[in-house]
Amino acid sequence: MNTPPAPVIRPATPDDVAAIASIYAHYVEHSVATFDLTAPDAAWWxxxxxxxxxxxxxxxxxxxxxEPAGYAYVAPWRVKPAYRQTVEDTIYLAPGRTGRGIGRALLGALLDAARTAGARQVIAVVADGGDESSVRLHGAFGFVEAGRLRGVGYKHGRWLDTLLLQADLTDG
Structure with a gap:
């Protein structure tokens, strides 16, 4: 049995924007992983x-x-200055690229890079649409449930909760 090679994790470049936009558009159109209803274009990305x-x-x-098989980034959790070291993570994998360890490699690298950049706390906002893969992935990196927002999003004909997960990057 051949093990697929590990993905190369690298900083995104403008050349990746079309692939990033395409990956995200898939989730906008076909899932509840994001509450966006219209996918942003390449210029937005x-x-x-x-x-x-x-x-x-x-x-x-x-x-x-x-080729790009996924992407991840952190962005400020809130704009108020006291939150400056708290970020929200975002991670998406291309369709057909799940279950191969790509998400694990990507999230691990992202958390290391966020820590190096000065982040202390990372928040993940996960739509509770029945797919537990994101919760499991984040849990593998020490994220714990910090709260649930009930019925805050309406997509594909149903009301959805979001789970707030949190990881402390100052531990270990």
Whole structure:
């Protein structure tokens, strides 16, 4: 049995924006993983990448078989200055690329990079739509449930909760 090679985790570049936009658009259209109802275009993603990297937050891509197979970034949790060391993580994998360890590699690298960039706390906002994979992935990195917001999103004909998960990057 051959083990697939580990993905290459690297900083995202403007050349990755089309793939990032495509990956996200899949989740906007076909899932409740995001509460967006319309996928942002490549120009929006270009600006997002530039904004986050300009202030030192990591925006990473997992490259598998020579192409982007997923991406992850952290962004400020809230804009008030006292929150400046608390970030929210975002991670998405391309359709068909789940279950191969790519998410684990990507999230691990993201948390290391966020810690290096000065983050102390990371919040994950996970839609509770019945798929536990994101909760399990975050749990593997020490995220614990910090709360539940009930019925806060309406998508694909149903009301959805979000789980707030939190990881303390000052531990270990």
């Amino acid at each position: 270009t600006a997002k990448l530039a904004d986050l990297t300009a202030v030192g937050w990591p925006f990473l891509v997992a490259e598998d078989e020579g």
